[in-house]
Amino acid sequence: MSYKQTKYWSVDNFSGSEENLQVMKEAALWITKGEIVAFPTETVYGLGANALDEQAVKKIFEAKGRPSDNPLIVHIADIEQLDELVLEIPDVAHQLMNQFWPGPLTLIFKKKQVVAPSVTAGLETVAVRMPDHDVARALLRAAGVPVAAPSANVSGKPSPTTAAHVYHDLKGKIKGIVDGGRTGVGLESTVLDCSTPVPMLYRPGGVTKEELEAVIGKVDVDPTLLSLSAEQTPLSPGMKYTHYSPSGTVYLVRDRQKMVELIWRAKQEGKRVGVLTTVENEGAYEADVVVACGSREDLATVASALYDSLRTFDEREAEVIFSEVFPYEGLGIAIMNRLEKAAGGQTPL
Template sequence: MVQAKCGEGRVKDFADGYGTHNTLILGADTAAISEEDLLRAAALLREGETVAFPTETVYGLGGNALKPMAIRKIFKAKGRPADNPLIVHIADREALDGLVREVTPLAEALMAAFWPGPLTLVMKKQPEVPSEVTGGLDTVAVRMPAHPLARRLIRLSGVPVAAPSANLSGRPSPTRCEDVIRDLSGRVACILCGALSDIGLESTVVDVTGSEPVVLRPGGITLEMIRAAVGTGRHDEAVDRKLVEGEAARSPGMKYTHYAPEAEVILFRGDPEAVLAEICARAKQLSLEGKRVGVMTFDERAQAYSDCGEVISLGSCFQPEQVAQNLFRTLRTFDERAVDVVLSETIEDSGLGKAIMNRLIKAAGYRIVQVEKS
């Protein structure tokens, strides 16, 4: 990992097609970001450069949402397909006026309940919002992060900040600064380091252009919480399936394989004892084939897999908040241990578990084995 003293670190040059720069790394040793550091990073955002920064969900890679050149730099740094829409981050309610055509009563109610926080709202966009941000759609996704450093950075920059997760496209989203440095050092202008992300999953994305809220991407704000706040809501049917060729992604995280480690991931769902037996049998066979096997499970069953490979628990299956925070870090740990195949248990597909399973299914490329009791 590249280490750097706060305010001093610079790493290798990177030619991104729009100029060559070094990456300025702030807070890598101390995770202490000064006002001076924030001012430097904010100035880079105003100038159209890319800055990675912590949020309460995952680390984001930001650029001036109103500058198409800055958005293209984000896509270039991540290797991200340009038809994948981005989320615009704001620090104040007033910033919505320049981004969206109308804030409906439904949107107002959800903002009152969950902003600042891990909720992104999809609304009809203003003409000033570049198509590079929206993936060519007539809507824009906006959220106000709860992380104080993120909001301070955005406020100091004076611009709305488009920010997908700060990782190479397709890789597990980063919840630690060292993950960002490993993926993006030399590819971006600046990395602001902070503590581990609190939630560990990207924000919930909700379409509020109709009469009821439609969840396009599940996250820390669950459908149950949305219904409690406004009395209605549903998941978009595309949440649980792969988009077909030519179908537009209405939200980040809908279209392409996401969140995947370098290892192949296979999910196993069904009767717990049957799943245990199937994973152990698969692990034994893969080991005989010369593969290094990882098993991703939960505290309650980790000991049962002790002879089945590199075993990592996501935490208790009865504490989905713990599982969510550990998920992406665990997937990256398997890569650090040079695992070839990850065999994973699943969690109940409700509440926060819906968001966890959404990420797991995409990390596995929709490879799910249904195991029945024999």
């Protein structure tokens, strides 16, 4: 599947003007016609197709090169759309939706058969969220259908946080891109299974485990969260395969002195070396490419800039990338989940 030209709509600084809404109508029309269109959310850019149209959903997998056993998240504009998709809404889900929707939280429910089979990868559950982004919500309302949308990038590469990232990865492979500016959260949504007796966390994201438990009490964590083997079936988006990876090999390093030694050794081997650090340690390393990814004192800044930072290493042709690690608590869990996957599940050095 290829297109001579990928349509590009710009609605940065979305105001809900008539001009903006006309763009939404045009982009939404292509979705209702079975095409795929990229659009911004508060987390990352998504690649959307009508979640009730099996042939349209298959175009997502083709464009991304995404494995067919990796399920997708369905995006809705209003809670009323949920009844069309799911068999039941547990009390804990109502509590979480009241607290966190719209927002970066995906909930897993038992599905109705109306959902396209490829969306759920053969599972009896479906993942749904309501994005907290004016452009996304306007597009979803204009389309009038639930929209399945994984991140709008080539599968396995860092997720896109700007329309330029999407264009770089998918130009000629998709019908269009709605440019709504840079995303905010920068990491994909938290994924929580509400179909189990005790809610199960499958992917950490913009809503932390601590925040979830403050609302509904105990939340279990899937033991394969950071290292799902190739033989296991992914129960949620983002659980399987190496993800978020630049072209260079990524290593996670616990200690600053160890980092200095590894940089020196790699440079002796003639490698072009990259370092992912924070503003606090930016001057501590002598490498070919040093990227300060936010502040260690404010992990939200690290999350927001993480994927853009990983893409920088490709732009500057780093062959080996050494990354600092972050605390396994709060938002740090989501950051480390993405870095672990970028490093192919290797244990930090």
